[in-house]
Amino acid sequence: MSIAADHIDTDAAALPNPLVEFWRYFRQNYGAVLGSAIVVIITLIAVLADVIAPHSPNEQYRDALLMPPAWLDGGTWRFVLGTDDIGRDILSRIIYGARVSLSIGFLVVTLALVVGIALGLVAGFSRGALDILVMRSMDVMLALPSLLLAIVIVAILGPSLINAALAVVVVQLPHFARLTRAAVLTERAKDYVVASRVSGAGLLRLMFITVLPNCMAPVIVQGTLGFSTAVLDLAALGFLGLGAQPPTPEWGTMLSNALQFIQRAWWVVTFPGLAILSVVLGFNLMGDGLRDALDPKLKR
Amino acid sequence: MIRFLLTRIGLIAPTFFGVTLLTFALVRLVPGDPVELLVGERGIDPARHAMLRAELGLDKPLLVQYGTYINQVLHGDLGQSIVTKTPVLQEFLTLFPATIEISLCAILFALLIGIPVGILAAVRRGSVLDYLAMGFSLIGYSMPIFWWALLLILTFSVNLGWTPVSGRISVFFYFEPVTGFMLIDSLLSGQKGAFSSAVRHLVLPSVALGTIPLAIIARMTRSSMLEVLNEDYIRTARAKGLAPWRIIILHALRNALIPVITVVGLAVGVLFAGAILTETIFAWPGVGKWLVESVRRRDYPVLQGGVLLVATVVMVVNLLVDVLYGLINPRIRHQR
Numbered sequence: 228m229s230i231a232a233d234h235i236d237t238d239a240a241a242l243p244n245p246l247v248e249f250w251r252y253f254r255q256n257y258g259a260v261l262g263s264a265i266v267v268i269i270t271l272i273a274v275l276a277d278v279i280a281p282h283s284p285n286e287q288y289r290d291a292l293l294m295p296p297a298w299l300d301g302g303t304w305r306f307v308l309g310t311d312d313i314g315r316d317i318l319s320r321i322i323y324g325a326r327v328s329l330s331i332g333f334l335v336v337t338l339a340l341v342v343g344i345a346l347g348l349v350a351g352f353s354r355g356a357l358d359i360l361v362m363r364s365m366d367v368m369l370a371l372p373s374l375l376l377a378i379v380i381v382a383i384l385g386p387s388l389i390n391a392a393l394a395v396v397v398v399q400l401p402h403f404a405r406l407t408r409a410a411v412l413t414e415r416a417k418d419y420v421v422a423s424r425v426s427g428a429g430l431l432r433l434m435f436i437t438v439l440p441n442c443m444a445p446v447i448v449q450g451t452l453g454f455s456t457a458v459l460d461l462a463a464l465g466f467l468g469l470g471a472q473p474p475t476p477e478w479g480t481m482l483s484n485a486l487q488f489i490q491r492a493w494w495v496v497t498f499p500g501l502a503i504l505s506v507v508l509g510f511n512l513m514g515d516g517l518r519d520a521l522d523p524k525l526k527r
Numbered sequence: 528m529i530r531f532l533l534t535r536i537g538l539i540a541p542t543f544f545g546v547t548l549l550t551f552a553l554v555r556l557v558p559g560d561p562v563e564l565l566v567g568e569r570g571i572d573p574a575r576h577a578m579l580r581a582e583l584g585l586d587k588p589l590l591v592q593y594g595t596y597i598n599q600v601l602h603g604d605l606g607q608s609i610v611t612k613t614p615v616l617q618e619f620l621t622l623f624p625a626t627i628e629i630s631l632c633a634i635l636f637a638l639l640i641g642i643p644v645g646i647l648a649a650v651r652r653g654s655v656l657d658y659l660a661m662g663f664s665l666i667g668y669s670m671p672i673f674w675w676a677l678l679l680i681l682t683f684s685v686n687l688g689w690t691p692v693s694g695r696i697s698v699f700f701y702f703e704p705v706t707g708f709m710l711i712d713s714l715l716s717g718q719k720g721a722f723s724s725a726v727r728h729l730v731l732p733s734v735a736l737g738t739i740p741l742a743i744i745a746r747m748t749r750s751s752m753l754e755v756l757n758e759d760y761i762r763t764a765r766a767k768g769l770a771p772w773r774i775i776i777l778h779a780l781r782n783a784l785i786p787v788i789t790v791v792g793l794a795v796g797v798l799f800a801g802a803i804l805t806e807t808i809f810a811w812p813g814v815g816k817w818l819v820e821s822v823r824r825r826d827y828p829v830l831q832g833g834v835l836l837v838a839t840v841v842m843v844v845n846l847l848v849d850v851l852y853g854l855i856n857p858r859i860r861h862q863r
Binding site: 363364372374375378382383459467468469479486493496499503508512 | 842
């Protein structure tokens with residue numbers, strides 16, 4: 228970033244638009260493009276759920292319990308992916324589940340980003356006691372396996388989708404805080420920050436306008452990858468009965484009692500998990516691509 | 528080396544006390560009155576209630592309560608389960624071998640497949656094999672393992688009938704646990720077929736639990752191998768005319784495996800999070816399942832003690848990995 232800043236004075240016209248440059252690197256990575264495509268498609272599905280879902284996610288068709296998918300014997304095109312044990316259309320539940328997973332995932336990542344960045348900035352700028360206090364608390368949170376910490380928080384707050392989301396926010400916080408702090412420490416010592424301080428910039432200006440924008444690249448990458456862990460952890464909590472409660476069409480919750488039907492109805496087990504896998508894979512592919520495109524060290 | 532060790536231990540101590548603060552707060556933050564939780568749904572007269580509160584030390588200031596708690600913890604007293612009335616530490620020690628067994632098998636599976644795949648992908652960089660390996664490892668890395676476990680059950684237990692669905696050994700075998708490790712105990716029991724039954728019960732949970740570490744290890748081995756293969760000493764070895772396999776195994780792999788060790792150490796946390804799900808699905812009587820059940824039964828002393836013990840195990844393993852890393856890589860040890 229500082230190299231680019233040097234160039235602006237002398238050679239402004241030759242500098243490509245950063246977005247154009249970013250896209251040039253990003254699209255070379257086919258995986259990243261594929262991942263983004265998956266993310267866009269699932270986002271569209273989530274937004275348009277009311278339009279594209281053939282049935283209501285909670286409507287129970289008592290005449291069609293555990294109906295197999297359409298292409299199997301006994302299946303009908305009325306329920307393309309079959310129905311579950313109380314006759315709800317699996318396709319519609321998966322479509323509405325995309326809405327739940329993506330919106331809660333978005334909420335989780337945004338909250339974790341905002342709070343984590345704030346903590347990281349404060350720790351990185353204050354040094355001393357406050358820094359130690361913040362970073363030690365983050366270490367404590369990292370000492371527990373992520374899912375266990377989430378379970379502890381849900382145990383305190385009680386099982387529900389929102390509480391599970393809060394738990395996942397807490398689990399993700401330390402990663403963002405550490406990353407921001409590390410980036411702040413590197414940037415703080417650089418000439419442009421010193422120059423800004425010498426010309427009289429206040430602490431808040433230094434934090435948010437001078438330093439923060441230059442720390443964003445790793446944080447954005449972590450945010451994308453954090454989205455996939457958020458979706459996974461939320462589904463895992465739902466699966467354990469500690470997240471979204473029935474009848475919410477949440478993918479993990481849909482799998483939570485699937486084990487009983489595993490011998491009779493494989494479709495109840497298979498499709499919700501496939502949905503989780505595609506979203507997580509999409510965000511991971513995209514995150515990898517972002518890292519390659521945003522990390523100047525890897526650029527050739 | 529001793530100085531290095533002491534610094535690392537010094538770093539752990541505050542974290543440990545931080546975790547005790549968390550577990551101490553846990554029991555005080557859960558909704559409901561601890562005394563009522565203890566006596567259950569039936570009512571209790573106020574005098575007895577106050578007596579129990581005093582008995583539990585709940586009428587004292589928080590700081591004193593925390594002091595008492597720390598004192599108990601340091602003396603190995605983690606309280607007792609509300610449901611079974613057995614000491615938490617004792618329950619943990621009974622169940623922990625099951626979790627170690629499944630975790631060790633999982634990490635072994637991950638290493639045995641992950642490292643060769645990583646090496647092959649690095650050596651044949653850009654080949655179809657490389658793309659396939661990395662594609663699969665990305666899928667493995669993104670896998671919701673509770674679903675993966677269900678798919679494994681669906682395929683290998685339900686459709687093919689090769690493996691049992693749950694438990695550690697067939698109900699036809701019974702013997703007193705000696706080591707707590709079913710593989711060893713079944714051999715010691717001398718009963719015919721017991722060992723093979725234990726192995727068959729262990730396969731699916733280990734594969735399910737080992738998949739994410741496998742993906743991480745394969746990717747890590749590949750990238751660290753690629754880095755090492757570009758080093759000058761590899762070129763020298765090649766120029767000397769050494770056999771390619773010799774260069775890869777003896778010269779490159781030794782150095783490429785150093786970062787992989789860290790990854791294996793970090794995988795302990797991942798493994799544990801995975802064990803919670805895997806054990807729940809396969810009805811594997813380990814620590815993960817025990818903790819999930821403690822939340823469902825609102826058995827908070829178990830959750831409190833279990834969380835503290837698990838965090839301690841994770842911290843100690845990370846310390847060991849750090850030390851091992853320092854032993855292998857002197858550059859880390861002498862860093863000041």
